[in-house]
Amino acid sequence: MPHTDTETRDLFDRTMREHARPDGPGVRVERVGPVVRQVGGTDDWNGVVWSAPGLDAAGADAAIAAQIEHCTALGLPDFEWKLYAHDSPADLGERLRAAGFVAEEPETLLVASAQLRAGPAELPEGLSLRPVTDAAGAELMARAHERAFGTDGRRLLHQVVKRLAEAPEDFVAVMAVDGDGEPVCSGRMELYPGTGFAGLWGGGTVAGWRGRGVYRALLAYRARIAAERGYRYLQADATAMSAPILRRLGFTELGTTTPYVYRPTR
Template sequence: MNHDHEALLALFDREMREHARPDGPGVRVERTGDVVRQVGAADDWNGIVWSAPDLDPARADAVIAAQVAHYAALGHGEFEWKLYAHDRPAGLAHRLLDAGFEAEEPETLLVAPVEELSTVVELPDGVRLRTVRDADDVELMARAHERAFGSDWSRLRHQVLARLAEDPDGFVGVLAMVGDEPVSSARMELYPGTGFAGLWGGGTVEAWRGKGVYRALVAFRARIAAERGYRHLQVDASEMSSPILRRLGFVALSTTTPYVYRSR
């Protein structure tokens, strides 16, 4: 990793992890000892976003056990430890597995300066983009997501509805429509004071893949981020979206893996 990438990763770690802000209404960020964690209701995202760079093997097991006990005391059936490849100690992933966490699919942490991204939206014939305005639009987002990814959107539905109702300035939802049917949906989370905005979603139904819809959704959100003064866009990218984003100017800084603890 070159010096610029190292500096950008350090900035990301500081602004988005060590000094994390709540990612929606009704949740709080707690800084306790060697970790920073988010705590909310059961349908919110609950988990560890940062651990101390000097966390050593002697303390790690106790820190992990303390987080399990904390979320159990809140009555949460599951929470996530969001582990990055550069987190320490080196064997932290194995310690999480030994403590009963389960690893999910790793993703690539990609970041790009907003000023270097294209904000020109080019769409295939028949597709139009529009922002999400109300609960009906959220249902269209859910339909597009479930058709694109084949996964349940109920928890995200709760989170997006809460953002739309209580923190609309911190959230941008986008729909790609063909007639009255959604073929893709995406969102952007804005983190005031950090200079970062996060891109999420963007799954496209199979019939419309490979036609530029995903690229258009990125450009559309990049334009909004630029208008609002954000300096960097961040994505936790899947294997499917990572090559597209790299071609658009994003650089890989690390990988991140969700380690999920589910109470038995």
């Protein structure tokens, strides 16, 4: 890894944000003035992933207004501005709120060596690993997500089915299932060719199986695949639930990121 956390963060900003790649089929990445955004359909993730480091107050307000106009014109149900704590200007979050964006729970940007985190996926007795390779598996994965996080899994289902059908080569999805085939945890990994980074997503475990190593096992499984394919870094935007686990597993905190979401009024 680079010698300092700041160097690692700079590398992440440059390769994963400024030069972001689409996170799936049917979406595109655009650089519009001082921001980089992803654009897709109503069931895809749409939002700003990067803003220029020297962005000033006037430029920020203009860029925010432009993204609201863009979102509204496309008829999107929501649009996210992914704000990192080190982005400028310092009051960008306040400016987003003033324009109608709503801040969701902040997440911690964590990074680790894929090689060091790779290892056997050791699950507690009664559970087994099941790779997700088709629509039926994606449905189970969405059910695990709903049970773990208490949120609607329909958008996740759409994205995973689409990814598996159209661009599976840089995507990994896996579940832990019990003896009845019921999913108790699921996790995804996006591989970003040419960046050295593999992004970890999901990983939520249903309440009855938490604290028993299920999350750690799915992490080891994905880390091994990333390392085998030549990726140096694992990256996660961790919730308050998963961040402590990842820190204990050797992940380094590079900062925080907060989703600011705009939902046009109809």
